[in-house]
Amino acid sequence: MEKKAILAGASGSIGTSLLQQLLTDADYSEVLVIARQKLAVDHPKLKQLIVNFDQLKDHAAEITGTTVFCCLGTTKSQTPDEVQYRKIDYQYPLDMAWIAHKNGAESYHLVSAMGANIDSSIFYNKTKGETEQDLKTVPFRSIHVYRPSLLKGQRTKKRFLEGLMNIIMLVINPLLIGGLKKYRSIKVEDVAKAMLRQSLVDKKGYFIYESDRIQELSNN
Secondary structure, eight states: OOEEEEEEOTTSHHHHHHHHHHHHOTTEEEEEEEESSOOSOOOTTEEEEEOOGGGGGGGGGGOOOSEEEEOOOOOTTTOOOHHHHHIIIIIHHHHHHHHHHHTTOOEEEEEOOTTOOTTOSSHHHHHHHHHHHHHTTSOOSEEEEEEOOSEESOOSSOOHHHHHHHHHHHHHGGGOOGGGGGGSOEEHHHHHHHHHHHHTSOOOEEEEEEHHHHHHHHHO
16 A cells, blocks of 8 residues: 655654655655645655644645654743643644544554653643543554653754763663663664654554664664
């Protein structure tokens, strides 16, 4: 079956890597990027849909494909307003899921975060957990949730503390074994690779991948 990807969040670090991999993958004949601004990328397989995500439903007829990849996300420093934050991390991913499913999409791949928990007292983790939970209500054939640890690699936006932590993790990573392996930092491109590979596997159900499992999937 010919695969067509729908990708939101292509300007972020994971999304950027995933877009590059999708465009060069022979299994995908088309990649539809949904974004607020046009990307400086040109490829015969690429289509770009520029939208205001608050009016995503106005573009429903154009959001078609077999596989959805959602790499949307923000940080507290980028989006201090909790209402806007929740829109980006919760409402937009759910809106896109319902629209794409109605138009025939069969699988959904969500970048979440380590620590996502609907019962968390931390707003960030709770919001991620609610997104994961409510995504289950959309009757896709398969839903895949990825919870990467600290990301390493080329970031689209420089973050001093994150850069410092990546240096520290070079020493700590080898010490994290057994059940602690999921806390090892992981390359951006490896998260994207795992997402792409899982999208090519015919599976039915709801799946959550912690960071160590994401690493395994990228290596296979």
